[in-house]
Amino acid sequence: MRDVVPTVRGPEAALRALRDAAPLTHCVTNAVVTGFTANALLALGASPAMVDIEGEAGIFAGVADGVLLNLGTPTPQQQASAREVVQVTRRWVLDPVAVGTLPVRTALAAELVSARPAIIRGNASEIAAVAGSGSGGRGVDSVDDPDTVRDAALSLARRTGAVVAVSGPVDLITDGDRIARVRGGNPLLTRVTGGGCSLGATMAAFLGVTAPLSAAVAASVVHKRAAEAAASVSSGPGSFAVAFLDALAALAPDELDESRVSMEVSTSGVAQ
Numbered sequence: 001m002r003d004v005v006p007t008v009r010g011p012e013a014a015l016r017a018l019r020d021a022a023p024l025t026h027c028v029t030n031a032v033v034t035g036f037t038a039n040a041l042l043a044l045g046a047s048p049a050m051v052d053i054e055g056e057a058g059i060f061a062g063v064a065d066g067v068l069l070n071l072g073t074p075t076p077q078q079q080a081s082a083r084e085v086v087q088v089t090r091r092w093v094l095d096p097v098a099v100g101t102l103p104v105r106t107a108l109a110a111e112l113v114s115a116r117p118a119i120i121r122g123n124a125s126e127i128a129a130v131a132g133s134g135s136g137g138r139g140v141d142s143v144d145d146p147d148t149v150r151d152a153a154l155s156l157a158r159r160t161g162a163v164v165a166v167s168g169p170v171d172l173i174t175d176g177d178r179i180a181r182v183r184g185g186n187p188l189l190t191r192v193t194g195g196g197c198s199l200g201a202t203m204a205a206f207l208g209v210t211a212p213l214s215a216a217v218a219a220s221v222v223h224k225r226a227a228e229a230a231a232s233v234s235s236g237p238g239s240f241a242v243a244f245l246d247a248l249a250a251l252a253p254d255e256l257d258e259s260r261v262s263m264e265v266s267t268s269g270v271a272q
Contacts (some may be wrong), residue, residue: 003081007209007210008210009209009210009212010256011253012254012258014215014218015251016137016253017210018044018046018203018206018209019253021065021208022045023045024063024066025064025068025069026049026050026068027050028052028057028082028085029050029052029070029095030070030071030072030073030197032073033197034196038050038167039245041205042200045156045203052077054080055112057080057081057082058081061084061085064208066207066215067085067091068092068203069082069092069093069112070097070197070200070201071094071096071097071099072097073099073204074108085212086117086234089166091118092117092207093120093121093204093209094109094112094113095122095200096125098126099129100125100129110117110130111158113162114272116161118163119165119204120164121164121199121203121216122167123166124148124166124168124199127153127221128158129205131149131152133152133155144245145168145193146170146171149166150172150174153172153174154179157175157190158176163175165216170182173213175212175213176263178213178265179261179263180213180217182220182221183224183263184225184260185224185229186231188234189227189230189244192240193242203215203216203267206218219259221260221261224260225247225256226247227247228245229251230247
């Protein structure tokens with residue numbers, strides 16, 4: 001089983017490392033977003049692959065630098081592929097799309113969490129459901145915000161050893177001890193199919209070059225900065241989607257202003 005890359009880097013250094021390495025990023029993701037996710041990874045500088053065939057997914061995960069398991073359309077084939085992946089690598093991101101009220105994906109998410117992902121990324125309602133403190137959102141839409149599920153995210157990170165990344169207007173990312181908040185972005189990203197799913201893939205790409213907490217923070221900073229740049233030249237969701245890919249490709253590492261990231265050490269008494 002491949003271990004998580006131990007190097008810790010800030011967002012600027014992480015993006016430079018990603019561009020140098022072009023990490024092979026294996027995505028078992030949902031049918032709605034496959035093309036957008038692949039294009040986002042290509043624009044960023046990673047090398048995407050969408051291998052979700054039982055009997056091949058595990059083999060490919062063994063050579064990939066990072067893996068995304070996205071539960072948006074958990075077909076029997078994708079469920080089997082996910083189970084293969086977690087046997088051969090620790091460099092994987094779980095994106096528990098729409099868990100809580102839908103039984104197949106909720107049970108699968110619980111099973112995969114026990115396999116100890118490097119990162120669990122979702123909106124606030126999805127994270128609350130995975131942590132066992134909520135029933136999910138309205139389909140893929142959250143009815144919570146990151147700060148309301150802070151304690152649930154801390155508890156989940158401590159219980160699983162994963163970095164937990166909660167997406168929202170201000171992203172909350174924690175390893176159970178440290179909490180990073182990443183500001184910025186633009187609401188237009190939430191009106192494009194694949195905005196959140198591609199973020200999970202970007203985290204998987206960064207797992208190829210840095211440790212889980214810095215991978216999640218770097219991905220969050222990259223997406224928020226690219227969303228701001230795209231929104232400045234867009235007239236609506238359609239033009240934004242194209243501009244977002246262009247912005248990812250044009251993004252220079254020195255544009256990743258680390259002042260948008262605030263870090264604190266948790267003093268919460270949340271039980272492990």
